[in-house]
Amino acid sequence: MTKHALKLTIDRQSAVPLYKQIKEILIKELQAAAGETGRPFSTEHELVERFHVSRAPVRQALKELANEGYVYRERAKGTFPVQEMPVRPPGLELGGLVGFLRDQGMDCKSKILSVDWVLPTENLCEILRIEPNDKALRISRLIMLKGKPLVWAQTYLLVPEDFQPGKRELEEAESVFVLLEREQGILISRGDHQIYASGASQMVAEVLDIKDSEPVLITETKLYTRNDRLIGWRKAVHIADDYKLSFSVNR
Amino acid sequence: MTKHALKLTIDRQSAVPLYKQIKEILIKELQAAAGETGRPFSTEHELVERFHVSRAPVRQALKELANEGYVYRERAKGTFPVQEMPVRPPGLELGGLVGFLRDQGMDCKSKILSVDWVLPTENLCEILRIEPNDKALRISRLIMLKGKPLVWAQTYLLVPEDFQPGKRELEEAESVFVLLEREQGILISRGDHQIYASGASQMVAEVLDIKDSEPVLITETKLYTRNDRLIGWRKAVHIADDYKLSFSVNR
DNA sequence: CAGTGGTCTAGACCACGTA
DNA sequence: ACGTGGTCTAGACCACTGT
Numbered sequence A, B: 001m002t003k004h005a006l007k008l009t010i011d012r013q014s015a016v017p018l019y020k021q022i023k024e025i026l027i028k029e030l031q032a033a034a035g036e037t038g039r040p041f042s043t044e045h046e047l048v049e050r051f052h053v054s055r056a057p058v059r060q061a062l063k064e065l066a067n068e069g070y071v072y073r074e075r076a077k078g079t080f081p082v083q084e085m086p087v088r089p090p091g092l093e094l095g096g097l098v099g100f101l102r103d104q105g106m107d108c109k110s111k112i113l114s115v116d117w118v119l120p121t122e123n124l125c126e127i128l129r130i131e132p133n134d135k136a137l138r139i140s141r142l143i144m145l146k147g148k149p150l151v152w153a154q155t156y157l158l159v160p161e162d163f164q165p166g167k168r169e170l171e172e173a174e175s176v177f178v179l180l181e182r183e184q185g186i187l188i189s190r191g192d193h194q195i196y197a198s199g200a201s202q203m204v205a206e207v208l209d210i211k212d213s214e215p216v217l218i219t220e221t222k223l224y225t226r227n228d229r230l231i232g233w234r235k236a237v238h239i240a241d242d243y244k245l246s247f248s249v250n251r
Numbered sequence C: 001c002a003g004t005g006g007t008c009t010a011g012a013c014c015a016c017g018t019a
Numbered sequence D: 001a002c003g004t005g006g007t008c009t010a011g012a013c014c015a016c017t018g019t
Helices: A018-032 A044-051 A055-067 A097-103 A122-128 A167-173 A176-184 A202-208 B018-032 B044-051 B055-067 B097-103 B122-128 B167-173 B176-184 B202-208
Strands: A071-074 A078-081 A108-118 A136-145 A148-157 A188-199 A215-225 A230-239 A245-250 B071-074 B078-081 B108-118 B136-145 B148-157 B188-199 B215-225 B230-239 B245-250
Touching: A018 A044, A018 A055, A044 A055, A055 A071, A108 A167, A122 A230, A148 A176, A148 A202, A167 A176, A176 A188, A188 B188, A202 A230, A215 B215, B018 B044, B018 B055, B044 B055, B055 B071, B108 B167, B122 B230, B148 B176, B148 B202, B167 B176, B176 B188, B202 B230
Parallel strands: none
Antiparallel strands: A071 A078, A108 A136, A136 A148, A148 A230, A188 A215, A188 B215, A188 B245, A215 A230, A215 B188, A245 B188, B071 B078, B108 B136, B136 B148, B148 B230, B188 B215, B215 B230
16 A cells, blocks of 8 residues: 655745645645545644644645535534545546546547638627638647547637647647647636537538437637637537536535 | 715624625626726725725635636736626526526526425436435426426435425425525535536427427536535436526636 | 735634534 | 634735836
């Protein structure tokens, strides 16, 4: 049972904030001790003494752990680990689905169908609040799982015309967003999602290799930069039943 | 344009924490000034002076406003309102869809189809980790919008047998959860959601008054109490196209 | 350079649950 | 009565942005 030695102390010289170091240590310990039932977790006081810090970084670490579902806290009672560690797959995260599925050991491939500049449809003009002659970069990507189509995503981006990612480049990067950040310094920091079910259109059916009007799950996302500028829109069509979005809501 | 006077000061005698009072005031001001473009928001320093408080409550208020999508903050630059106020409809919130739709001025009714104690199916036993002879309370509810079925939700709860809500009681309460809290002191505090599209089964088609195998959106939710105890499961079937889940993801 | 938000210290008082 | 987490004060130093 003696695994890798767990990092036990914090580094005051590090540029990494204390609360983040504490959080990382606690996450590792929680994962190492996963399954042990009902044992109590350290109190704020114990952590303050253990790490020789004030309450603020301890509280910030515990608060983030609670927000992310690792522990729950009850006033006057204490802090307790949740029984089942959160899985938090992406899907509503922004980009990176392919990498995630691969990490899970799934046979997952991504194919760029096309990269081109297009004139927006009327619908798209309204959504992105642009004029009909403002061109947008359209990236069409098909994600395959075990050789079968899983998701077809089309992303429209309002970016300078000198952003010209190649197909291979995109396939290697696993997400447009990392290229955007690397080459243009543009960071996508928020997505407004709408999720609904629908029947596959003829084109969708063709791309995903299913029958016409078969059920599909559609997520439409408005993409915003760090400065809250609306910079793009994405529509992803997911095969029904095979693809499930998962996530938690706390209150 | 002179609406109700905005509350401008905080009440130190109130039991409501300062940061919540500040947050509420700021939300009202943001909504009142919605649409005005690009104006800067108060800095932490200004708010400290305005409300005569220390930085902590101001920071907590601003942090929550940022988490909830009202403002975004940039280090060394400032805090700025987002252009479009978040709408935040529920749907993934826990309970209260009916009330929300009514607030939006929609003609929305809720009908309890049945309330009964049932033996769990094999599938449900696995999900809730119970024995096949542990009974569960099943509540079947149909939500109608403009006279047409919108959502069919079935909730299974592991609760003491003396919790016997009546149909009328449930319809008035708008959600089982408020009754659970009021009558049993049980607070549902977390939901693990799975969302997918599927074709309507024969039974679903009948209840929702649609054709067999028409697309539907399904959300399955595991319900947890404040102590992280798995206390129930809910499966909700939504009419396709008419019903869209909406929400934001920040990173 | 001054001003911003991010982090941290070292205290304090409180409401609430357990014993 | 005691310990828990929730809130608050009044300071401090830092990295970064804009001028």
